[in-house]
Amino acid sequence: MPEQILLVAGALIFGVLGLIHLVCTFAGDAFAPRDAAVRTAMESTSPRLTRETTLWRAWIGFNASHSLGAIVFAVFVLLLALGHMPLLREAPVFAWVAAANAVAWLWLARRYWFRVPFVGLAVASLCFLVAALRLSV
Numbered sequence: 001m002p003e004q005i006l007l008v009a010g011a012l013i014f015g016v017l018g019l020i021h022l023v024c025t026f027a028g029d030a031f032a033p034r035d036a037a038v039r040t041a042m043e044s045t046s047p048r049l050t051r052e053t054t055l056w057r058a059w060i061g062f063n064a065s066h067s068l069g070a071i072v073f074a075v076f077v078l079l080l081a082l083g084h085m086p087l088l089r090e091a092p093v094f095a096w097v098a099a100a101n102a103v104a105w106l107w108l109a110r111r112y113w114f115r116v117p118f119v120g121l122a123v124a125s126l127c128f129l130v131a132a133l134r135l136s137v
Contacts (some may be wrong), residue, residue: 003088003131007081007095010102010127011074017120018070025063073101077128092135099128 024030033039042056053061077098080088088095102125109118 011077015074022067
């Protein structure tokens, strides 16, 4: 039972952070540069990869897909934890995959992002790691 609670808690953190990120991507200007000239430049410049988009459109798309990745990951872990705990007990590798994914996101948060996602992902990572350890013994 504690393993299930930990997995659900970690997944909810991921889901909430992903949902907040998705809302911030499309509502308001949370991800807009402080310098308006930077946004103007991003809107009028394409990456070397292709001229079919602008850096601004790519920026919005990257943020949206990043959000969706966190949300989908959360849904999969929730589905496993709430509907398939016997499978997780028999094959804790799934819990370890969740923990490894969370730790990878934690590293990204530490390296590239800011405090709020780092703290949330640290808690989620700890939840997944403890659950994986408990399921493995």
